[in-house]
Amino acid sequence: MITLLDRQAPIGFYRxxxxxxxxxxxxxxxxxxxxRDGSARVVTAEEMPDLVDTLGPAGAVREVDVVTTGTxxxxxxxxxxxxxxxxxxxxxxxxxxxxxxxxxxxxxxVDLFLGATQPSEDKGxxxxxxxxxxxxxxxxxxxxxxxGAGTDCYPQMELETVLRLDDFNQAIMVxxxxxxxxxxxxxxxxxxxxxxxxxxxxxxxxxxxxxxxGVLSPLSNDPHFDYIGVGTRxxxxxxxxYVIGPGTQHNPQxxxxxxxxxxxxxxxxxxxxxxxxxxxxxxxxxxxxxxxxPVQNEKIAQNTGVRDRDITVAVVDYGIPRxxxxxxxxxxxxxxxxGMIDLNGKEVSTSSLSxxxxxxxxxxxxxxxxxxxxxxxxxxxxxxxxxGSARPMKQTKESPNVGDVMSRDVVTVLENIQIEEAAKxxxxxxxxxxxxxxxxxxxxxxxxxxDISKAVASGSASRISEIMTRRVYSxxxxxxxxxxxxxxxxxxxxALPVVDRENKxxxxxxxxxxxxxxxxxx
Amino acid sequence: xxxMLHVAPGIVRYPLIASVILETSALLNIERASIDAVSxxxxxxxxxxxxxEVKEAFERxxxxxVPLEIPVVRDENECVHCGACVSICPTGTFRFxxxxxxxxxxxxxxxxxxxxxxxxxxLKLVMK
Numbered sequence: 001m002i003t004l005l006d007r008q009a010p011i012g013f014y015r016x017x018x019x020x021x022x023x024x025x026x027x028x029x030x031x032x033x034x035x036r037d038g039s040a041r042v043v044t045a046e047e048m049p050d051l052v053d054t055l056g057p058a059g060a061v062r063e064v065d066v067v068t069t070g071t072x073x074x075x076x077x078x079x080x081x082x083x084x085x086x087x088x089x090x091x092x093x094x095x096x097x098x099x100x101x102x103x104x105x106x107x108x109x110v111d112l113f114l115g116a117t118q119p120s121e122d123k124g125x126x127x128x129x130x131x132x133x134x135x136x137x138x139x140x141x142x143x144x145x146x147x148g149a150g151t152d153c154y155p156q157m158e159l160e161t162v163l164r165l166d167d168f169n170q171a172i173m174v175x176x177x178x179x180x181x182x183x184x185x186x187x188x189x190x191x192x193x194x195x196x197x198x199x200x201x202x203x204x205x206x207x208x209x210x211x212x213x214g215v216l217s218p219l220s221n222d223p224h225f226d227y228i229g230v231g232t233r234x235x236x237x238x239x240x241x242y243v244i245g246p247g248t249q250h251n252p253q254x255x256x257x258x259x260x261x262x263x264x265x266x267x268x269x270x271x272x273x274x275x276x277x278x279x280x281x282x283x284x285x286x287x288x289x290x291x292x293x294p295v296q297n298e299k300i301a302q303n304t305g306v307r308d309r310d311i312t313v314a315v316v317d318y319g320i321p322r323x324x325x326x327x328x329x330x331x332x333x334x335x336x337x338x339g340m341i342d343l344n345g346k347e348v349s350t351s352s353l354s355x356x357x358x359x360x361x362x363x364x365x366x367x368x369x370x371x372x373x374x375x376x377x378x379x380x381x382x383x384x385x386x387x388g389s390a391r392p393m394k395q396t397k398e399s400p401n402v403g404d405v406m407s408r409d410v411v412t413v414l415e416n417i418q419i420e421e422a423a424k425x426x427x428x429x430x431x432x433x434x435x436x437x438x439x440x441x442x443x444x445x446x447x448x449x450x451d452i453s454k455a456v457a458s459g460s461a462s463r464i465s466e467i468m469t470r471r472v473y474s475x476x477x478x479x480x481x482x483x484x485x486x487x488x489x490x491x492x493x494x495a496l497p498v499v500d501r502e503n504k505x506x507x508x509x510x511x512x513x514x515x516x517x518x519x520x521x522x
Numbered sequence: 523x524x525x526m527l528h529v530a531p532g533i534v535r536y537p538l539i540a541s542v543i544l545e546t547s548a549l550l551n552i553e554r555a556s557i558d559a560v561s562x563x564x565x566x567x568x569x570x571x572x573x574x575e576v577k578e579a580f581e582r583x584x585x586x587x588v589p590l591e592i593p594v595v596r597d598e599n600e601c602v603h604c605g606a607c608v609s610i611c612p613t614g615t616f617r618f619x620x621x622x623x624x625x626x627x628x629x630x631x632x633x634x635x636x637x638x639x640x641x642x643x644x645l646k647l648v649m650k
Contacts, residue, residue, distance in 0.1 A: 072602070074641065126643075199606045200639040207609035274602055276641035284641070286602060339608075339618070351608035353641065357621040358602055 031294045040065040044363040052305030057298035067304040070290040070362030071213040073354025077177035078116040078285045083169040092154035096146040116285035128283025130275035136165040171265035177247035181219035181257040185210040190319035195280035208350040213359040214308040214333030218291040219257045229380025235290035238269030250388035290362040308333035403477040406507035412437045415465040435497040441504040446472045528586040529562035542579045548572035553631040565631045593630035600644035607636040
């Protein structure tokens with residue numbers, strides 16, 4: 001690494017040879033030589049920080065050759081290319097399903113791409129692309145159905161067959177975005193339980209979920225890509241795999257780097273490849289990834305000495321269903337792993353979605369493989385880019401906001417009025433809902449024509465304060481109508497008061513507004 | 523220990539728990555109750571020394587009593603020890619021990635929150 005020394009040496013002061021005495025350097029081939037003859041000294045990224053603290057970076061370079069990392073968590077952006085071989089008569093597949101899970105067929109005649117998060121057409125979210133992969137790796141057979149284009153060269157229109165993993169010519173995993181360097185933790189300020197890809201988030205900051213292996217995370221141990229690059233050999237799902245390049249949404253400038261990786265599904269193991277389902281979200285794939293990092297110099301030693309407390313993430317509020325979810329606090333993986341985090345003076349319980357237990361197993365397995373000379377390190381053919389892109393989507397078709405379609409002539413009532421009075425208001429107006437407000441105009445509840453009918457039928461109440469719904473859902477002026485529609489749908493209701501920032505009622509949006517809008521679009 | 527009470531239609535409107543408390547003087551804690559017009563399911567925490575007495579008192583009133591010795595079971599082949607169950611359990615049934623998820627079944631009140639939240643479908647409620 002002459003270039004590195006050249007750059008760091010104050011010109012004219014030292015000769016390179018002087019530096020050699022101080023700076024510890026090892027070449028990759030030197031380290032591979034030790035791996036081959038079984039003399040390599042290997043530790044996991046969990047064991048490394050103490051060594052760096054005790055020996056110092058230079059000492060760590062002298063004493064340690066390889067640091068193994070590992071992670072095991074939900075990696076939604078994963079999939080497999082499957083080649084079925086040609087049927088007789090041949091078919092050019094347009095659409096295909098494996099155990100009723102659709103795989104993309106628009107790649108030549110008999111190549112399919114099966115994505116991990118694709119739900120099945122018969123079992124929905126409980127079985128998806130990830131489950132097909134796990135079943136194949138477990139040696140089970142899958143039912144394949146295909147529809148063909150019907151061409152002169154590929155006349156077959158339909159076929160059904162049953163295949164096992166061995167029956168495919170190739171089953172090559174190609175994952176667009178894996179092994180996130182770190183991931184923001186999730187909580188929920190809203191008053192209902194949310195089911196997300198970050199797990200079940202309890203209402204009113206009831207819990208915090210996080211993901212990622214922290215101290216063991218491959219990219220957190222090599223944040224500047226001193227070793228990891230295009231072509232780096234990795235542990236993927238129990239098999240050998242390779243880094244293809246940066247993953248999608250690779251964003252190293254903000255410490256959210258990702259990897260695109262590949263590996264042979266036929267060599268993977270269900271120990272490190274597991275299907276999962278996130279309730280009301282869908283299927284995903286839990287995948288074990290590990291990367292051994294050679295301790296070639298002090299900078300790498302320093303980086304692999306990273307601890308949970310050095311890796312920080314934001315706690316993000318999934319209660320706000322927008323792209324820019326508010327960040328509530330910055331915490332470290334040490335804080336997250338402690339099981340409890342103070343959020344605005346409240347102790348909130350944390351738990352992980354990725355498994356540190358299996359991540360550690362990946363790092364330890366890799367450690368053994370390197371020690372035994374079974375896993376050699378590789379020189380990257382290109383470095384990973386230091387700058388990536390994770391920009392928001394450019395949306396060319398503007399969707400209206402609640403404020404654009406709501407009605408502004410809303411009639412509100414105070415909670416102490418008589419039921420008869422409310423009934424008269426409903427009859428004279430052309431609406432079914434009356435928002436109930438405080439003297440200052442703040443939203444306090446809602447009452448519907450049905451509430452009034454019920455009260456009249458039972459004859460037990462006289463004021464609307466006794467019958468109104470106090471847990472009232474509302475919409476914001478600047479909220480996209482898609483969100484208001486989802487609120488109506490989730491709670492099976494037909495109208496929402498629209499409130500401003502002070503919770504004052506300024507309008508109403510109803511399912512009628514939304515259906516009229518849809519009708520106009522068509 | 524915990525009992526699951528199955529309250530049959532017909533007796534659901536009687537003050538069953540109140541009357542059993544008066545009869546046995548046991549400090550009963552209602553941990554979960556789902557009752558509608560026709561039947562009900564109640565999970566009770568009962569002091570160990572009063573277990574038999576309380577069970578018999580409920581059974582005399584026509585309530586089916588099932589002791590919840592192992593309320594929730596885990597499929598060890600499916601569990602990957604991620605911990606998605608840890609923070610969503612209202613009674614703290616699950617915890618990490620050296621990053622393995624350990625279950626203290628005695629705390630479970632069979633609310634089912636963990637069953638749907640387990641990404642690997644490794645948890646099941648017993649006797650439901």
